[in-house]
Amino acid sequence: MDLTKEQLLVTYRKMRMIRSFEEKLSELVTAGxxxxxxxxxxxxxxxxxxxxxxxxxxxxxxxxxxxxxxCIAKGVRAKGMMAELFGRSTGVCKGKGGSMHIADLEAGMLGANGIVGAGIPLATGAALTCKVKNTGGVAVAFFGDGASNQGQFHEALNMAANWKLPAVYVVENNGWGEFTPTEFVVPVKDIAVRADSYAMRSDIADGNDFFDVYEKAGLAVEAARAGEGPTLLECKTYRYYGHYVGDPLAYRSKAEAEKWKTERDPLDAFESRVVGDAMLEAEELRRIDGEVTAELDAAVEAAENDPLPDPASLYEDVYAQE
Ligand SMILES: Cc1ncc(C[n+]2csc(CCOP(=O)(O)OP(=O)(O)O)c2C)c(N)n1
Structure with missing residues (x-):
């Protein structure tokens, strides 16, 4: 494995930040x-x-x-994201985007998207930019199993394969699309096989195992950078919360979720591997847990006190500029 100790620490911090960020949001919503x-x-x-x-x-x-x-994994700062969710002018989109419109071009984050499947052509366009400008860059579209039934998915994959774009399409198959089991609406067992229609490379990873995803994403990114075209990478995983915060989760069994949480948790799996193989010590991970908690508490406190956007700024940033 080609990861240094420093990279493993950065990885754990990211995964811990994502988990704690989401838990904090659930708490904040519940508390009104x-x-x-x-x-x-x-x-x-x-x-x-x-x-x-x-x-x-x-x-x-x-x-x-x-x-x-x-967003967090690509380097968008938690503080700016928290302020954005509170609708504050200090947010990454100056408080005018919110959860489903977070974008941070400096971090290479093209945007969240409320339209299922709509991020796929955006990343495809970015991949075309990378190719035309010869930057060596790669564009990744993350999307769900439900989105792989959308026309945009098929159109974008066809174009990307045809033009050998440096793109990676990461489908996170979490077993559910809103309140519908994936197998109810997707006739293939592995969404990865859809790549065959476009003569595109494909791969399947255990989406709860960081090391498996890292290895397979490495192959896909390497191929993209080498001019070999795109890959469809299916990561099999599970979402812990409901479809949205407040979802009463009446459609899936508690036992199903418990099984994933106790037997397949991605943070636990990462910790067992790195501590078991003596790559990191448990105390180093606990120190990061504490730092992340403190960073999030400070982000919430700042967000609660930051100003709302000035109404006079309503028409600013409406159109993209060069
Ligand atoms: C074009 C479009 N159709 C339907 C919806 C309503 N909708 C929001 S999320 C969602 C399910 C998406 O499932 P999936 O792509 O598997 O992502 P997941 O929620 O599992 O992460 C649907 C149908 C929408 N937002 N946009």
Whole structure:
């Protein structure tokens, strides 16, 4: 494995930040301190961390309605995201975007998206930019199993394969699309096989195992950078919370969720591996847990006290500028 101790610490911090960020949001909504429509990513941390662990500042990602984890993994700061969720002018989108519109172009985050599947052509366009400008960059689209039934998915994959774009399509198959089991609406067992229609490379990873995702994402990113075209990477995983915060979860059994949480948790699996193989010590991870908690508490306190956007700024940033 080609990860240094420093990279393992950075990886754990990201996964811990994603988990704690989502848990904090759930708490804040329940306490009536935060509004808005939120879709939490907890349970899927190894996918965002494993894929983004292969990216650098040349690269782009696009995400979905469940996008906080991808933002954090690509380097968007938790403080700016928290302020954004509170609708404050200090937020990454000056408080005018919110959860489903977080974008941070400096971090290569092209945007969350409330339209299922719509991030896929955005990343495809970014991949075309990387190719035309010859930057060596790669664009990654993260999306769910439900999005792989959308026309945009098929159109984008066809174009990317045909033009050999430096793109990676990461489908996070978490077993559910809103309140519907994936097998009810997807006739293939592995969504990865859909790549065959476009003569595209594909791979399947255990989305709860950081190391498996990291390895397979590495192959996909390497192929993209080498001019070999895109890959469809399916990561099999599970979402811990309901579809949205407040979802009563009447459609799935508690036992199913418990099984994933106790037997397949991505943070536990990471810790067992790195501590078991003596790559990191448990105390180092506990120190990071404490630092993340403190960072999030400070982010919430700042967000609660930051100003709302000035109404006079309503028409600013409406159109993209060069
Ligand atoms: C074009 C479109 N159709 C339907 C919806 C309503 N909707 C929001 S999320 C969602 C399910 C998406 O499932 P999936 O792509 O598997 O992502 P997950 O929620 O599991 O992360 C649906 C149908 C929407 N937002 N946009």
């Amino acid at each position: 301190k935060l509004g808005g429509f939120l879709h939490l990513y907890a349970g899927q941390e190894a996918v965002a961390a494993g894929v983004c662990g292969r990216l650098d500042e040349r690269d782009y990602v696009s995400t979905t309605h469940r996008g906080h984890g991808h």
